[in-house]
Amino acid sequence: MLTRIEMEAYFREAAEHCLPGLSLDCVVIGFHDTQLKVLLLRWKGTDEWSLPGGFILKTESIDAAAQRVLTERTGLDSIFLHQFHVFGEASRYDEEQNWQRMGLVMKPDGTWPARTVSVGYFALVDFAQVKPSPDALTDECRWWEIATVPDLLFDHTHIVEVALNTLRTQLAWQPVGYKLLPEKFTMPDLQRLYETILGRKLDTRNFAKKISALGVVERLEERRTGGAFKSPYLYHFDRERYAQALREGSLGLG
Amino acid sequence: MLTRIEMEAYFREAAEHCLPGLSLDCVVIGFHDTQLKVLLLRWKGTDEWSLPGGFILKTESIDAAAQRVLTERTGLDSIFLHQFHVFGEASRYDEEQNWQRMGLVMKPDGTWPARTVSVGYFALVDFAQVKPSPDALTDECRWWEIATVPDLLFDHTHIVEVALNTLRTQLAWQPVGYKLLPEKFTMPDLQRLYETILGRKLDTRNFAKKISALGVVERLEERRTGGAFKSPYLYHFDRERYAQALREGSLGLG
DNA sequence: CCAAAAGTGTTTCAGATACACCCATGG
DNA sequence: CCATGGGTGTATCTGAAACACTTTTGG
Numbered sequence: 001m002l003t004r005i006e007m008e009a010y011f012r013e014a015a016e017h018c019l020p021g022l023s024l025d026c027v028v029i030g031f032h033d034t035q036l037k038v039l040l041l042r043w044k045g046t047d048e049w050s051l052p053g054g055f056i057l058k059t060e061s062i063d064a065a066a067q068r069v070l071t072e073r074t075g076l077d078s079i080f081l082h083q084f085h086v087f088g089e090a091s092r093y094d095e096e097q098n099w100q101r102m103g104l105v106m107k108p109d110g111t112w113p114a115r116t117v118s119v120g121y122f123a124l125v126d127f128a129q130v131k132p133s134p135d136a137l138t139d140e141c142r143w144w145e146i147a148t149v150p151d152l153l154f155d156h157t158h159i160v161e162v163a164l165n166t167l168r169t170q171l172a173w174q175p176v177g178y179k180l181l182p183e184k185f186t187m188p189d190l191q192r193l194y195e196t197i198l199g200r201k202l203d204t205r206n207f208a209k210k211i212s213a214l215g216v217v218e219r220l221e222e223r224r225t226g227g228a229f230k231s232p233y234l235y236h237f238d239r240e241r242y243a244q245a246l247r248e249g250s251l252g253l254g
Numbered sequence: 255m256l257t258r259i260e261m262e263a264y265f266r267e268a269a270e271h272c273l274p275g276l277s278l279d280c281v282v283i284g285f286h287d288t289q290l291k292v293l294l295l296r297w298k299g300t301d302e303w304s305l306p307g308g309f310i311l312k313t314e315s316i317d318a319a320a321q322r323v324l325t326e327r328t329g330l331d332s333i334f335l336h337q338f339h340v341f342g343e344a345s346r347y348d349e350e351q352n353w354q355r356m357g358l359v360m361k362p363d364g365t366w367p368a369r370t371v372s373v374g375y376f377a378l379v380d381f382a383q384v385k386p387s388p389d390a391l392t393d394e395c396r397w398w399e400i401a402t403v404p405d406l407l408f409d410h411t412h413i414v415e416v417a418l419n420t421l422r423t424q425l426a427w428q429p430v431g432y433k434l435l436p437e438k439f440t441m442p443d444l445q446r447l448y449e450t451i452l453g454r455k456l457d458t459r460n461f462a463k464k465i466s467a468l469g470v471v472e473r474l475e476e477r478r479t480g481g482a483f484k485s486p487y488l489y490h491f492d493r494e495r496y497a498q499a500l501r502e503g504s505l506g507l508g
Numbered sequence: 509c510c511a512a513a514a515g516t517g518t519t520t521c522a523g524a525t526a527c528a529c530c531c532a533t534g535g
Numbered sequence: 536c537c538a539t540g541g542g543t544g545t546a547t548c549t550g551a552a553a554c555a556c557t558t559t560t561g562g
Binding site: 457459460465467479481482483484485 | 523524525526527531532533534535
C-alpha cells in the first residue's frame, strides 16, 4: 500500500517539473501465442491494474514523454507509438473510488488529485524483446491477454477499447505486422496476427497469395524447426515495399 | 490592435475558469462552389489569421468545450465534431514572433503566455447554414478556400494539413456527404465533393451507379431549376442506410 | 503410423473500370 | 441554335473468394 509520504513526493515532483492537468497513457500491444496482449501495471499493495502512463516535462513534447515513459517500462528504446485519442471527460478522475482502489490516501487538505486530461497512445512492440519492469508506485508489470484484462482503474478499460478499435480501423495504414512480429516470422504467424485483429478466420491460400503479390515479404531458405509438425518457412519484411504498401493502404486485407 | 488591458482580461479570465495549459483548435470545414472551405479568424488590427479555438472550462468535457466554441463562431448548435490529434510539441508556442504577429504585448512581468497543448478537432458543417461571427479578440471571421489559406499563426497551418489528411484517410468512416451537403443535393454536388477530397476526377456513370447500389440516397421528384443547363434531380440521404454504410466503411469509393 | 499443421493452384464471381451518346436548359 | 453540363448502359478486366489434397513432423 502506498504511504502518504510516497504519494505526496510523487505528486510534488510532478507538479514541479511537469505540465499541470495533463498526462498520457499507453496501450502497449504485443502478440504472442496467437493472442494480442497488453502491458499492465499493478498498484502497490493492491489488486488494481492500470495502463502505464505518466506526465509530460515542461520542456518535452508529448510524443517524447510517451517514449520516455515506455522506455522505463519495457526496456526498449525506439518504440513505435501512435497518438490515437485524448480523454477529456470532466468526470474521468472525479470518483474518489478510483483513488481509494489505488491505495492512495487523501491529500492533507482533504481533497483528491484534480481532474486530469490524458493523451492516449498505442505502442506496437515485439513481445519477445520487452522486459517488463514496474516503477516506484507499482508492484508488478506484466502482459495480459486482451480477452482477460480485468476492470481497470479510471477510464483505462475504455482507453484500451478505443485503442483496439483504432487499430482495427487503421489496420491498412499502421505497421502492425512489421512492429508486432519478430525479425523472422512464418506465414502462419502473420496470418494469425491478422485473424486476431480482424476477429475472423482468413483463407490460408488466399492470404499467402495476397501477401506474396504485394511483395512485402521475402522468403528465407531457413525454416523454423523444433515445433511439432511440418516446419514452416521463415520470412522477413522488405522494408521498402512494406512502407510503400502502408502509404497506399493496401495492407487492410478485406 | 489589442490593448494590454484586453489581453490581460482575457488571460485572467481563462486562468480563473479554465484548465491550465490546454486549449483546443477547430478546423471547420464547409463545401461550396466545388471547393472545400475552412473558417478562419483575423486578429484585431492585424492581417494575421488563425483557427477558431478556445479553452476548456474546469467542469466541462473537451468535446463540450469544442461545441461551445463553435456555436459562438458559427451560430449552429449541433455540430459534427471529430477530435483528430493533439498538438503537443514543446516549441509550438515558444516563438515570441507569433504573439507579436497577433498584436499582443508582453505580460507585465516581461514574459509571453506559456506553452499550451492544443486538442485539434475538425467540424463538418453545411456551408449555407453558417453565420460566421468574430469574437472579442478578432475583427473578422470568414471562409477561405483550402488552396488559398494564408500562412497561419502558431502551428495552425500544420493543424489544417493534418485535419485534411485525416479527413482523406477516414473518408470511408466519416459522414462527409451527410454533414457537408445541404438537406437536398444533386448527384453532381456529391460527386464534386468526393472529387475535391480525393483530389482526382471520378467517372460520372460509375459514381452514380455505386452510390445507388449502396442505397444511401433517395431520388426526389423535384429537380434543381434556375441554374444554367439541364436541371439535375435532387436527392436526400437515407439516414439509416447511410449510417450503416459508414459502419461498414463502404463509402470510401476507391 | 497417426494426428495436426504447412504448403500449394484453379475456377468462379462480383465489383471496378473504361467508354459515348442524347437530353435539357439558359443565353 | 449553341454551348454546357446532366443523365444513362454495356463490355471488359482485375482482384476476391471458394475450394481439397499432399507433405512434413513429433510423438
